[in-house]
Amino acid sequence: xxxxxxxxxxxxxxxxxxxxxxxxxxxxxxxxxxxxxxxxxxxxxxxxxxxxxxxxxxxxxxxxxxxxxxxxxxxxxxxxxxxxxxxxxxxxxxxxxxxxxxxxxx
Numbered sequence: 001x002x003x004x005x006x007x008x009x010x011x012x013x014x015x016x017x018x019x020x021x022x023x024x025x026x027x028x029x030x031x032x033x034x035x036x037x038x039x040x041x042x043x044x045x046x047x048x049x050x051x052x053x054x055x056x057x058x059x060x061x062x063x064x065x066x067x068x069x070x071x072x073x074x075x076x077x078x079x080x081x082x083x084x085x086x087x088x089x090x091x092x093x094x095x096x097x098x099x100x101x102x103x104x105x106x
Contacts, residue, residue, distance in 0.1 A: 006104045013100065016093030023086035027079045038078040041070040 025032045043065050056062040073081065 006100065009100050010097055013093045013096035016089050016096065018093075020086050020089030020091075020093055023082045023089060027082035027086060038073045038075065039070070040073060041067040044068040 026037060044067075051057070054062070057064045
């Protein structure tokens with residue numbers, strides 16, 4: 001098994017590790033947070049097939065879906081959500097990398 005093939009196999013798992021690190025840094029470092037990092041919006045079950053950022057909406061050919069409910073988490077709940085997402089993505093990414101390295105050893 002070539003080194004290039006192993007590196008190509010590792011790319012999706014490295015992306016998951018990157019998402020995990022982003023969520024971890026957002027939970028830990030206040031200066032890393034965006035302006036609306038605590039904001040949430042629910043678009044309902046009927047509008048999941050309509051992307052509010054699609055090119056049809058951006059060009060003005062379609063109306064963006066309106067959220068059914070929206071609000072802000074309190075800071076403690078938002079940080080806890082980011083901690084959970086960081087742990088989930090980091091565990092999946094590191095687990096996938098370990099599995100690929102284990103399978104590539106002859």
